[in-house]
């Protein structure tokens with residue numbers, strides 16, 4: 349296992365991190381806990397020391413299973429990363445309550461890497477107004493967390509602003525050979541690294557879509573390579589080739605894939621791809637772009653939209669859905685990020701057809717017309733799904749408050 353260093357602290361992290369959002373499942377759809385624990389311990393024995401979880405993964409089960417897997421001496425060998433979900437925070441005291449609950453669930457007295465989950469510009473502003481900077485400082489001071497960071501799904505301008513707003517030790521961004529100009533992208537990766545942040549990479553294979561069953565025209569290009577590698581190995585090697593990258597998370601749940609990733613993580617030094625191999629990956633990227641419905645490069649020149657549409661973000665979701673129509677999570681992620689569930693609304697349906705963006709777009713895309721297509725394809729269920737999920741979050745918050753009030757009164761009775 350290769351390790352890379354966190355610039356501000358000198359901590360050495362395995363370049364392969366274990367993403368705990370896709371544990372193996374049982375026939376009935378629950379988490380196959382025994383198998384997941386075996387996989388986690390096998391990865392630790394092979395040198396993986398970074399485990400990334402969150403309250404939302406497996407609806408709370410991920411933190412529980414990781415906590416159990418690390419009992420019996422494994423906890424001391426690893427760093428735990430988990431996250432504060434801004435959509436469950438309504439007031440300052442929620443932050444302490446959620447963190448304290450996570451420490452209990454994970455059976456530990458500290459979180460090594462604590463992230464604000466899935467930030468963009470508006471959600472960071474909300475959390476800052478609620479006192480999250482003071483919360484993180486206090487939690488570091490009293491030892492409940494060691495390092496503070498954030499995971500990110502906004503645009504690169506927002507990313508730079510968040511990087512500059514606090515004394516972060518690390519950040520987590522989506523990055524793969526299709527997302528160089530999407531979200532934080534290469535510009536954000538270099539910016540964060542230049543500021544001394546460790547950069548953790550999520551979605552190196554776009555939720556597995558760049559691995560496994562790839563389109564035939566893509567596989568044809570891979571088959572031309574002298575080195576016989578799976579699409580997953582090519583994708584991971586491309587990310588690790590960047591010296592600014594610290595850890596690459598992989599949501600592993602199959603023993604064969606885990607061993608393949610462990611093997612590659614023994615070799616994937618920064619700058620280890622040859623010029624010919626990089627050129628081959630460029631061709632694969634071009635072919636994926638050809639398969640996309642909209643030729644948006646994610647440059648962001650059209651932003652901001654006066655009506656709040658995240659134009660490149662909407663196109664990225666639409667294109668992902670076109671290339672990988674079998675992946676139902678893509679639509680759900682679109683609704684989560686743009687439908688107002690995890691921040692301000694920024695979906696295509698907000699477009700008022702003003703045409704301002706189309707005048708600036710260097711790709712000459714007919715953006716107003718395309719926004720209608722995106723809205724029709726991606727937002728059919730939005731009017732139902734988003735209010736229901738928002739309502740559930742609000743109710744669980746209120747019920748939790750009432751329950752804590754009763755328990756508190758009983759405790760003092």
Ligand code: SF4
Pocket residue numbers: 652653654655656657659698699700701702703704705706715716719
């Ligand atoms: S045409 Fe639509 S997406 Fe473009 S700037 Fe106007 S409202 Fe925004």
Ligand code: SF4
Pocket residue numbers: 643644645646647648649650651659660663708709710711712713715
């Ligand atoms: S200007 Fe055009 S290519 Fe650039 S992000 Fe906007 S729509 Fe995409």
